[in-house]
Amino acid sequence: MIYNLDKINEMAEGDEDFINSVISVFLEEVPQDLQDLEAALSGGDHEKVYQLAHKIKPNVDLLGMEQTRAAALEIETMGKNAANISEIEKVFPALKKDVEQVISELKKDFQL
Numbered sequence: 001m002i003y004n005l006d007k008i009n010e011m012a013e014g015d016e017d018f019i020n021s022v023i024s025v026f027l028e029e030v031p032q033d034l035q036d037l038e039a040a041l042s043g044g045d046h047e048k049v050y051q052l053a054h055k056i057k058p059n060v061d062l063l064g065m066e067q068t069r070a071a072a073l074e075i076e077t078m079g080k081n082a083a084n085i086s087e088i089e090k091v092f093p094a095l096k097k098d099v100e101q102v103i104s105e106l107k108k109d110f111q112l
Contacts, residue, residue: 003102004064022062023110027103030059034099037075041089049088050079060099068098 005019012018033056040048053076060068071094078088106112 002065002068002098003105006064007062020110023106024112026059026063027106027112030056030099031103033059034096038092038096041085041092044085046079046082046085048079049085050076053079056095056099060102063102065098065102068095068102071095071098 008019008022033052037049037052037056040052053072057069057072057076060072071091074091075088075095
């Protein structure tokens with residue numbers, strides 16, 4: 001398991017509906033954001049790369065995914081600084097793999 005719910009549990013204070021809501025929002029938004037990020041990379045759109053990585057970062061952080069958060073931060077920074085797209089594309093597969101794995105685990109763990 002590459003996620004943990006410590007931060008969400010702390011915020012939820014035992015509210016299962018809140019936890020399920022956070023998980024549902026993650027499952028609704030992050031796959032689309034990831035897809036859009038991949039498209040922005042293909043299109044060489046640094047601003048969009050920056051914006052999408054910035055949006056993904058707190059979502060993975062909330063799930064305690066430190067390594068994934070670091071990848072999102074790196075992509076965000078490179079997008080903001082208009083780094084070479086091929087350099088950003090070297091980091092993206094790790095982000096994508098982790099997010100896809102967590103999506104699969106969350107769906108299984110929460111029967112969604």
